[in-house]
Amino acid sequence: MVRFGTLIVAGLFAASSAAFAQEAADGGVSDAGPPLSPDDAKLLQQIEAAQAAQGSQPKAAAAPAPTNAPSDATAPAPADKGKASSFFSNIYNPAMSVNGLFLGTMSSQDKPPPGDAQSGIAIQEMEVQILANVDPYLSANVVFSMPGGSTFGVEEGWLALTAQPLGLGLRAGQLKVPFGRENPVHTHALPFVDRSLIGTAVFGDGLDEVGVEATWLVPVSWYLLFTAEVLNGDNPVAFNSPNGRDLAYFGALKNVVDLSDDTTAELGAQYVAGENGAQELSQVAGAHLVLKWKPAAFATTRSGSLTIEGMYSHVPSPEHGNSPDTWGLYSYGQWQLAQRWFIGGRYEYLHPAGDQPVGMRESGILAFAPSEFSAFRLQLNLHQPGGGLPQVFEAFLQANFTLGAHPAHSY
Amino acid sequence: MKVFLTFLAALALLAAPAWAKLNVVTTTQDPAAIVRAIGGDRVEVKALCKGYQDPHFLDAKPTFMVALNRADLFVVIGLDLEIGYAPSLIAGSHNDAVVPGQPGYLDLSRFITPLEVVPVADRSQGDIHPNGNPHYWLDPENGRLMARGIAAKLGELDAEGKAMYDANLAAFEKELTAKEAEWAAKMKPLSGDSVVTFHKSWSYFARRYNLEVVGTVEPKPGIPPTAQHTLEVIKIVRQHNVKIVLMENFYDRRMPDLIASNTSAKVVQVPNSVGGEESVKTYFDLFDRITGSIETALQG
Numbered sequence: 001m002v003r004f005g006t007l008i009v010a011g012l013f014a015a016s017s018a019a020f021a022q023e024a025a026d027g028g029v030s031d032a033g034p035p036l037s038p039d040d041a042k043l044l045q046q047i048e049a050a051q052a053a054q055g056s057q058p059k060a061a062a063a064p065a066p067t068n069a070p071s072d073a074t075a076p077a078p079a080d081k082g083k084a085s086s087f088f089s090n091i092y093n094p095a096m097s098v099n100g101l102f103l104g105t106m107s108s109q110d111k112p113p114p115g116d117a118q119s120g121i122a123i124q125e126m127e128v129q130i131l132a133n134v135d136p137y138l139s140a141n142v143v144f145s146m147p148g149g150s151t152f153g154v155e156e157g158w159l160a161l162t163a164q165p166l167g168l169g170l171r172a173g174q175l176k177v178p179f180g181r182e183n184p185v186h187t188h189a190l191p192f193v194d195r196s197l198i199g200t201a202v203f204g205d206g207l208d209e210v211g212v213e214a215t216w217l218v219p220v221s222w223y224l225l226f227t228a229e230v231l232n233g234d235n236p237v238a239f240n241s242p243n244g245r246d247l248a249y250f251g252a253l254k255n256v257v258d259l260s261d262d263t264t265a266e267l268g269a270q271y272v273a274g275e276n277g278a279q280e281l282s283q284v285a286g287a288h289l290v291l292k293w294k295p296a297a298f299a300t301t302r303s304g305s306l307t308i309e310g311m312y313s314h315v316p317s318p319e320h321g322n323s324p325d326t327w328g329l330y331s332y333g334q335w336q337l338a339q340r341w342f343i344g345g346r347y348e349y350l351h352p353a354g355d356q357p358v359g360m361r362e363s364g365i366l367a368f369a370p371s372e373f374s375a376f377r378l379q380l381n382l383h384q385p386g387g388g389l390p391q392v393f394e395a396f397l398q399a400n401f402t403l404g405a406h407p408a409h410s411y
Numbered sequence: 412m413k414v415f416l417t418f419l420a421a422l423a424l425l426a427a428p429a430w431a432k433l434n435v436v437t438t439t440q441d442p443a444a445i446v447r448a449i450g451g452d453r454v455e456v457k458a459l460c461k462g463y464q465d466p467h468f469l470d471a472k473p474t475f476m477v478a479l480n481r482a483d484l485f486v487v488i489g490l491d492l493e494i495g496y497a498p499s500l501i502a503g504s505h506n507d508a509v510v511p512g513q514p515g516y517l518d519l520s521r522f523i524t525p526l527e528v529v530p531v532a533d534r535s536q537g538d539i540h541p542n543g544n545p546h547y548w549l550d551p552e553n554g555r556l557m558a559r560g561i562a563a564k565l566g567e568l569d570a571e572g573k574a575m576y577d578a579n580l581a582a583f584e585k586e587l588t589a590k591e592a593e594w595a596a597k598m599k600p601l602s603g604d605s606v607v608t609f610h611k612s613w614s615y616f617a618r619r620y621n622l623e624v625v626g627t628v629e630p631k632p633g634i635p636p637t638a639q640h641t642l643e644v645i646k647i648v649r650q651h652n653v654k655i656v657l658m659e660n661f662y663d664r665r666m667p668d669l670i671a672s673n674t675s676a677k678v679v680q681v682p683n684s685v686g687g688e689e690s691v692k693t694y695f696d697l698f699d700r701i702t703g704s705i706e707t708a709l710q711g
Binding site for chain 1: 461463464465468469470471472473474476477480491494495499503504505506507510534537538633634635661663
């Protein structure tokens with residue numbers, strides 16, 4: 001069953017890729033064709049000449065030039081066409097961007113346990129994203145990240161099929177699994193400086209897995225996306241079976257409806273299962289609800305959102321003993337005060353597996369975003385780890401910048 | 412497998428009846444208004460952006476992906492106006508037909524000559540558009556070029572309707588020519604004058620009606636006005652004897668009002684897009700409204 005599922009998805013990916021390549025070669029996508037007849041060659045020359053002319057003079061031939069037009073000092077510089085002096089140019093460079101996060105932390109704990117915030121100033125993460133179409137059939141997205149500014153790893157690296165056979169979107173490679181709201185989000189785009197308690201308890205640094213994915217936009221009147229993935233199951237907290245042949249399976253449903261022109265609701269549910277280190281079946285389920293309000297008339301100056309996400313994981317192992325279940329939720333609200341100012345508040349509850357104490361955390365955040373490409377955020381956390389441990393107070397100041405290609409905003 | 416494919420094909424046929432209209436999605440309202448004028452009842456048009464919404468800052472809402480999923484044609488303004496959301500929307504639409512490079516994707520900036528192309532861009536200059544200023548629909552002659560591009564595309568996708576699209580285009584152009592004379596007459600008193608605008612969005616309009624934009628209320632595109640910059644704008648307005656401060660109705664008018672109250676300039680706040688006000692329903696209504704407001708401000 002395990003390998004059969006993978007075979008189907010992988011086969012579909014490969015077959016449709018090959019089929020599309022064939023179709024494109026037959027059809028219009030590829031320019032290569034039979035040798036041109038003399039008439040066609042002449043026509044082609046005319047077309048090329050016309051194209052060259054188009055580049056050098058205004059196309060608006062029918063538009064009468066305004067009289068006494070102000071001189072156009074920033075007119076396009078004449079393009080230096082037809083003078084390719086090198087086989088090597090940067091014209092095919094992919095779209096690239098760099099995200100940097102600097103974080104200053106103050107914690108009430110002198111010697112915080114591993115995993116807790118340490119006082120000091122640090123590089124929280126550096127990330128390089130590279131994105132381009134590979135050829136007419138495939139596109140690729142690679143994200144290298146350096147958490148802590150040191151070890152350089154592949155956070156995402158996938159190929160996607162450009163065509164969508166039977167309306168299916170197909171991807172393969174290292175994926176940030178779309179498990180709920182928080183998991184697929186890159187560190188620099190998180191609503192708070194840190195990841196949630198429940199997300200960290202269930203998946204550690206996140207569910208990033210090598211695998212294949214198919215998505216289907218279900219033909220109903222609202223947005224309903226079905227996602228299925230077959231994953232290698234390497235997550236050290238939830239899966240990571242010593243049995244190399246074992247895989248993890250993921251499925252998700254995401255609904256989005258417009259309640260009005262200004263308000264949108266998202267309701268999602270997801271499930272992932274696979275064998276864990278104790279060679280038992282781990283299962284994780286989650287659900288989330290998001291309400292977003294953004295009035296069209298004041299889209300740049302006012303917006304608000306409410307998010308709640310809950311997760312339940314069942315990871316049987318000797319370490320967890322008789323209580324293999326972890327559950328919890330986080331809930332937050334965000335409010336835009338002005339074009340560049342945002343505030344937010346978050347509440348979290350965590351019931352960990354293995355008789356660990358129940359924890360709670362409250363956070364508040366104030367963000368100043370001078371432009372789409374930079375932000376400064378101040379966050380305060382009040383963490384009750386439970387089990388008679390003292391309350392922990394944390395303060396963060398984060399600087400966030402983006403260089404390069406314009407980031408496409410995810411919703 | 413064959414039976415399954417036949418079943419799917421049958422489903423597809425059922426889902427697309429012969430009388431189905433051409434389903435067009437545009438990012439902004441102005442191309443939508445022109446598509447409506449040219450396409451008549453052979454097309455169904457939906458614009459994603461409200462006319463009173465800043466088209467730079469639309470969200471890639473999944474519900475927009477549903478609209479694109481069913482589209483035969485996706486019309487964009489281009490020149491990176493939609494860079495923050497169109498790529499995500501196309502990727503999420505699960506619709507091969509509207510991917511750039513396919514016949515179902517129409518970038519209208521192809522038909523116009525862009526102004527303010529910046530060969531080397533740097534974000535220290537603010538939110539600029541290196542391939543040219545995208546607010547080209549504010550020159551009615553560009554509207555003519557957009558209409559021709561749209562008519563050609565509709566005829567290509569729906570050959571049966573081509574004669575009708577061509578006839579509607581001819582009617583559109585005829586009315587446009589007549590209207591242009593009206594608008595030019597209203598704008599004549601301002602010809603050769605200096606103006607201040609809120610955002611760098613009136614370059615094409617200014618060129619058409621021979622206005623010189625001597626300053627913007629925003630210090631740099633997309634950067635909200637600061638006190639120091641506003642002071643400088645006030646000086647510019649006095650120095651150049653600027654009569655109007657032209658701004659869109661989705662920007663905050665506090666700074667423009669402050670500039671006006673300290674100078675002899677008047678604030679003209681108008682929609683810059685069809686649908687920006689309820690009464691602005693067509694591309695012609697838009698210029699009626701803009702030139703009308705400028706005329707009133709100059710007289711008053």
